[in-house]
Amino acid sequence: MLFGLGLFNAGFLASITISLSSSWSIAELFGWSKSLNDKIWEAPKFYVIYIGSLVLAALAILIPNLxxxxxxxxxxxxxxxxxxxxxxxxxxxxxxxxxxxxxxxxxxx
Known part of the structure; x- marks a missing residue:
């Protein structure tokens, strides 16, 4: 049970880290505001990419028999x-x- 909980937490942390670093890189490429310290209305493109990548990853996991x-x-x-x-x-x-x-x-x- 403890190992499973640790594995879940590691995967959860990795999903946040990967999507956040990818979003930051894309925002850096286009010169957009790219900080989690910014409010959503201050960096909307960054947050759209970040939330979109999380949703896309979640949807990919839910595909049956993948x-x-x-x-x-x-x-x-x-x-x-x-x-x-x-x-x-x-x-x-x-x-x-x-x-x-x-x-x-x-x-x-």
Whole structure:
């Protein structure tokens, strides 16, 4: 019972964290207000994306006979494949003296 409760809480926290970080990233991309400290009328686009992603995830879970284990494995594989080019770009970006100034990474010289 205790393990099940812990697993539920971990999943609940992950759903909030993932949808919130995705909403923040999209709002950052478009230059919208993006803080939970803002009221809904101060950052409506951010909150629409945030609440919409929560509702979409909840609806996906409720689809009958959906192979959730398979979907979770596929999403992890896609994430692993996509992170490789991202890490290369990140290393190149942080190694640029013009961009980073005194905080330049010493990884590539």
């Amino acid at each position: 192979p959730l284990n398979y979907i979770s494995i596929i999403t992890q594989v896609i994430g692993g494949v996509l992170v490789s080019p991202l890490l290369i770009f990140l290393i190149l970006m942080t190694s640029d003296k013009k961009l980073m100034g005194q905080y330049t990474s010493q990884f590539i010289r």
